Amino acid sequence: MLDLTQYVWIVWLILVFVCVIIELLTLEFTFLMIAFGSVAGLGAYLLGWEWWAQILTAAVVSVLLLLTIRPVLLRYMRRGADPTPSNIAALAGMSGRVVSPIADTTGLVRLANGETWTARLAPESGRSIVETGTSVRVALVDGATVVVVPVERDDA
Template sequence: MPDLAQYLWIAWLVLAVVFVIVELITLEFTFLMLATGTLIGGLGVNLLGGPWWLQVLAAAVVSALLLFTIRPLLLRLLHRSSRAVPTNVDALTGMGARVTAAFVDGDGTVKLDNGETWTARASATGGAPAVGSRVIVQSVRGAIVEVAPEERSDAHG
């Protein structure tokens, strides 16, 4: 009967490939650290002729060291370079709009700068803006945007 320990290097390679595939799906650097620990610890000790239990121990130690030292640094570096960009409804707050239908009982219609038409409610502080005037979206309440008159930056009004 053949000694299966001589084929353990194949198991280390297969495990590393599986970890890399899972990493490509998750993109959190966890399985990348496990794959690296598998290659350096497990396969490395195997190639140096170490027993199976030492291979497993080395793979676990190297993986743990990478998970708790290198992974946090990589995540910090990744998240530092990307700032949060509001999308969908979150992106509407602060957007300009033009009033397209008169406000009656506090509700009217505006066309946002992105081309969407929304039911709008005049903010309590701004009063009811006239048709054709510019407004700014203050908040989104379900399917209604709350708007306030756009403040002019020049002194001429």
């Protein structure tokens, strides 16, 4: 009868390589920590430990690395990231000008970035219609519609 326990090291190596390949595709350090845990499991195999001790060692090392080293690495990697909001988050607070009168749920606004969006008035604006040419500020984005508040101009 063939004893498959002598080939367990191959399983550990395959697990390490698969985790490293997945890590190269995701770059989130999760699978890298699991790969190091698998290396610990391989080390336990080489020390002659039982199969359950190998798996337990791999799991404990992986969890410890995920909870301790991974947050530090992620913080280090994101340290120089650009904090400027982008996409929809950048629209909140942006100024614009009404292109087509806004009444109830219809109207168009040209934002400061040059984009034209369908618009509706925010309930707290207290107005029912906003005429063409009025300055507005984006309160929030709701799907493909910006919710705007008219801006009172100071002509002093």
